[in-house]
Amino acid sequence: MITVKQLTKTYGAHKAVDNVSFSVQKGDIVGFLGPNGAGKSTTLRVLTCYHPATSGTATVAGYDVLTQSMEVRRRIGYLPESNPLYPEMRVREYLDFRGKLRGMSRGDRAAAISRVTEACWLGEFIQRPIGQLSKGMKQRVGLADALLHDPQVLILDEPTIGLDPNQIRKTRQLIGDLAKRHTIILSSHILPEVEAICERLIIIAGGKIRASGSIGEVRNRIVGASRLIAEIRGPVQQVQDGVRKIAGVKSVDVHAADGWNRLHIGSDEGRDVREEIAALAARSNWGLRELRLEVGSLEEFFTQITAKAAGAEAAE
Amino acid sequence: MSSETQAGIKTVGGAAAAMRSGPDTSTGGGSLTMVWALAQRELAALFYLPIAYVVGAIFLGVTGWFFMNETLVPGQEASLRALMERMAGLLVFALPLLTMRSLADDYANGTIETLMTAPVTDAAVVVGKFLGAMLFYLVLLAATLLHVVLMASHAAPVGTVVLVGYLGMILLGGLFIAVGIFASSCTRHQLLAAILAIIILAIFTFLVDAGAEYAGYAWLRNVCAYVNIFWHFADFTKGIIDSRSVIFLGSGIIFFLFLATKVMESRRWR
Numbered sequence: 001m002i003t004v005k006q007l008t009k010t011y012g013a014h015k016a017v018d019n020v021s022f023s024v025q026k027g028d029i030v031g032f033l034g035p036n037g038a039g040k041s042t043t044l045r046v047l048t049c050y051h052p053a054t055s056g057t058a059t060v061a062g063y064d065v066l067t068q069s070m071e072v073r074r075r076i077g078y079l080p081e082s083n084p085l086y087p088e089m090r091v092r093e094y095l096d097f098r099g100k101l102r103g104m105s106r107g108d109r110a111a112a113i114s115r116v117t118e119a120c121w122l123g124e125f126i127q128r129p130i131g132q133l134s135k136g137m138k139q140r141v142g143l144a145d146a147l148l149h150d151p152q153v154l155i156l157d158e159p160t161i162g163l164d165p166n167q168i169r170k171t172r173q174l175i176g177d178l179a180k181r182h183t184i185i186l187s188s189h190i191l192p193e194v195e196a197i198c199e200r201l202i203i204i205a206g207g208k209i210r211a212s213g214s215i216g217e218v219r220n221r222i223v224g225a226s227r228l229i230a231e232i233r234g235p236v237q238q239v240q241d242g243v244r245k246i247a248g249v250k251s252v253d254v255h256a257a258d259g260w261n262r263l264h265i266g267s268d269e270g271r272d273v274r275e276e277i278a279a280l281a282a283r284s285n286w287g288l289r290e291l292r293l294e295v296g297s298l299e300e301f302f303t304q305i306t307a308k309a310a311g312a313e314a315a316e
Numbered sequence: 317m318s319s320e321t322q323a324g325i326k327t328v329g330g331a332a333a334a335m336r337s338g339p340d341t342s343t344g345g346g347s348l349t350m351v352w353a354l355a356q357r358e359l360a361a362l363f364y365l366p367i368a369y370v371v372g373a374i375f376l377g378v379t380g381w382f383f384m385n386e387t388l389v390p391g392q393e394a395s396l397r398a399l400m401e402r403m404a405g406l407l408v409f410a411l412p413l414l415t416m417r418s419l420a421d422d423y424a425n426g427t428i429e430t431l432m433t434a435p436v437t438d439a440a441v442v443v444g445k446f447l448g449a450m451l452f453y454l455v456l457l458a459a460t461l462l463h464v465v466l467m468a469s470h471a472a473p474v475g476t477v478v479l480v481g482y483l484g485m486i487l488l489g490g491l492f493i494a495v496g497i498f499a500s501s502c503t504r505h506q507l508l509a510a511i512l513a514i515i516i517l518a519i520f521t522f523l524v525d526a527g528a529e530y531a532g533y534a535w536l537r538n539v540c541a542y543v544n545i546f547w548h549f550a551d552f553t554k555g556i557i558d559s560r561s562v563i564f565l566g567s568g569i570i571f572f573l574f575l576a577t578k579v580m581e582s583r584r585w586r
Contacts, residue, residue: 011586048433051584069340073435080433084426086357088364100353101434145430 007056016042018207029179031194032187034204040187077146081157087131116144136167205306228265233287358448394471397553412513415496416506423504477555484552487565494572501576
C-alpha cells in the first residue's frame with residue numbers, strides 16, 4: 001500500500017531524513033516510533049504530498065507522491081501533528097468545507113459527516129465553534145476530517161499528543177477500531193502507545209531507521225540480546241564447566257559467595273537454555289534457587305537505540 | 317511529437333531523477349465546487365474578523381465624508397469621478413488590510429498543511445482566496461451605491477458613466493486584492509504582508525504618478541505613465557472603456573495570482 005525507497009530530505013545542510021526505505025502492506029497498522037526531531041513528521045509529510053523529498057521515491061496505493069499527487073491525496077486521510085483547524089468555524093461547517101474540498105457531493109457529505117461524528121463521538125459538539133472545544137475534542141475533529149472520505153490510508157502524526165490520560169485511552173480505542181477498515185501509519189514518541197495499538201513497528205532516530213518489524217520480531221531481537229541469571233550451589237569449577245558445555249551457551253560469568261554461585265549466562269540469539277540448566281543441576285545434585293531470563297524491555301531497547309543515535313550525532 | 321518523446325523518456329528512464337523532474341500528471345483538484353468552497357470560507361472568515369469591519373467602516377466613512385464635502389456641493393458636476401479617484405487612493409491602504417491574513421494566517425496557524433494535502437491544486441486555493449476577498453469588496457462597493465442614489469435625487473448623473481466607473485472600481489479592487497494575496501503568500505506575518513502590499517501598490521500608483529510628471533527623462537515619464545494603475549483607472553471614471561486599460565488591469569490580476577501560486581509551490585520545497 002505504501003512504498004518508500006531511499007528517501008532523503010534535507011533542510012539546508014541538515015539531513016532530517018536520511019536514506020529511509022520501508023513498505024507498509026494493505027491493512028497493516030504501523031507505528032512510527034522515535035524521539036522528537038527524529039524525522040517522523042518529515043517522512044509523513046512527504047507521504048501526504050505536503051513537501052517533496054530531496055531524493056528517493058514514495059508511492060501510496062501505487063501512485064507516486066510527486067508525479068501523481070492528486071491521486072495520492074484523494075486516498076489519504078491525514079492528521080497533522082499540530083492538528084490545525086479554523087477556530088471560527090463550527091464543527092459541522094468545517095467538516096462540510098473539508099468534504100467539498102475533496103469533491104464530495106452534498107449527499108455524500110451529509111452521510112459522511114453523520115458517520116464520522118458517530119465514530120469520533122462528536123455528536124453533541126457538532127454545532128459548536130471549534131475554537132471553544134477542548135484540546136481532546138479538537139483532536140477528534142481532526143480525526144473526523146481525516147476519516148471523512150473513508151480513505152484507504154490513514155496517516156496520523158502524534159494523534160494523542162497533549163491529551164489527558166482518559167482522552168488518550170479513548171483515542172487509542174478509536175484508532176484500534178479504525179484498523180479494521182484502513183491501512184494506518186501512526187507516529188509517536190511514546191513506546192507503550194505504539195505497543196498498544198500497532199502490529200508493526202518502525203523505530204527511527206536521527207533520520208535513520210534503527211529497527212523495524214512486527215512487535216514480536218523487535219521483541220525477539222531484544223530477547224536475543226538478553227541473558228540468563230542462575231544461582232546454583234555446587235563446586236565452582238564443575239558448575240562453570242557443566243553450564244558452558246550446554247549447546248547454545250556462549251559465555252558464563254561466575255560470582256561465588258556463601259557456597260552459592262551466581263551465574264550470568266549469555267546464549268545464542270533466540271535460544272532459551274533454562275530447561276537444560278535445570279536438568280543439569282538436577283542430574284548433578286546441585287542446589288538451584290534462581291533461574292530467570294532477564295528480558296530487556298522494548299522501552300530499554302528504544303532508549304538504547306535513540307541514545308546511540310544521539311551519541312553518533314554528537315560525535316559527528 | 318514532442319509530448320510523445322517526453323512520455324517515452326519518462327517511462328523508459330524509470331530512474332528516480334527522470335520521475336522526479338516529471339510534472340504532476342494527476343488531474344482534478346480545481347473544480348468550481350472546490351474553488352467556491354474556498355471562497356465561501358474566506359468570505360465567512362472576513363465577516364468573522366473585526367479588522368474587516370474596521371476597514372469597511374473607515375472606508376465607507378471617509379468616502380461618505382468626501383461625497384458630502386466635495387461631490388454633493390452646489391456647482392459640482394453630477395459625476396462620481398472625483399469621488400472614485402478618492403476611493404481608489406483609499407483602497408491602496410484598505411485592501412491590503414483585508415487581504416493580509418489570506419494566506420499568511422494559514423501559514424501561521426498551520427492550516428496550510430491541511431489545505432495543501434487536500435486534493436486541491438495550489439492555484440485553486442489562490443483563486444478561492446481571491447474570490448472570497450473579492451466578494452467582501454463587492455459588498456463594500458455596493459454600499460457606496462447609496463451615493464449614486466443620493467446624487468440622483470439632486471441631479472442627473474449619466475447612467476452609463478456611473479456603470480463604467482463601477483466596472484473600473486471592480487477591476488481596480490481586483491488588482492489590489494491580487495497584489496495583497498501575493499504579498500500574503502510571501503510571509504506568515506500578517507503585518508508584513510500588509511506593508512509589502514501597500515509598498516507595491518504605492519509604487520504603481522502614487523510613486524509613478526509623481527514620476528510621470530517630474531521624472532528627468534521623457535522615456536522614464538512614459539514608462540511611469542504606462543504602469544500607473546491610477547492612469548488606467550481614470551478612463552473608467554470618465555465613462556470610457558479603453559481595451560488597453562481593461563487588459564492592463566486584467567492581466568495584472570492574473571499575473572499576481574500566478575505569482576502567489578508560484579510562491580506557494582516554492583514554499584513546499586523549503
